[in-house]
Amino acid sequence: MSLLDQILSFNEAFVSEKQYEPFMTTKFPNKKLVILTCMDTRLKQLLPRAINLQKGDAVIIKNAGAVISHPFGSIMRSIIVAIYELGAQEVLVIGHHNCGMARLEANSVLDKAKSRGINQETLEVLRYSGVNIDSWLKGFNEVEDSVKHSVEIVKNHPLLPNNVPVHGLIIDPETGKLEKVVNGYQTTMSL
Helix, strand or coil, X not given: CCHHHHHHHHHHHHHHCCCCHHHCCCCCCCCCEEEEEECCCCHHHHHHHHCCCCCCCEEEEEXXXXXXXXXXXXXXXXXXXXXXXXXXXXXXXXXXXXXXXXXXXXXXXXXXXXXXXXXXXXXXXXXXXXXXXXXXXXXXXXXXXXXXXXXXXXXXXXXXXXXXXXXXXXXXXXXXXXXXXXXXXXHHHCC
């Protein structure tokens, strides 16, 4: 049985036995919070527990490294929608130590892509088309700097209301300990 078949089989029982009922909530975050964090599997259950989130407390957006690479990309759009359409009033950017995006070089990803059948010609077409694939796949050097960068993109976005605090934190993926990088209340209160 394939992985997809296993998932669908489990899901059929999950729905028919109404196992979804304990997870029912609204689309509006109870704590009026939107979080951008990393997709690292270690954070899946640790992060909500470490910051006392219950079901329905926050909108959580995940990507590689909790990095916002473009102010008008899908991550920033999701944050703006969470604020205006879902009632979020604060933003948390949470990076983590020992992140796979730390010091990631494009060549590492591209070599793996080639080993799985992507040919050099495809990469050249992308480059010729104006895609700077090397910078698009490049990670960051220091998680603190990456968190600050993402906070700055959110905080300075033209569609972000001035009164929305944007915080930056780093979590230890082993213990859940948080480090404050940016206190969004300090910058919001000075406006």
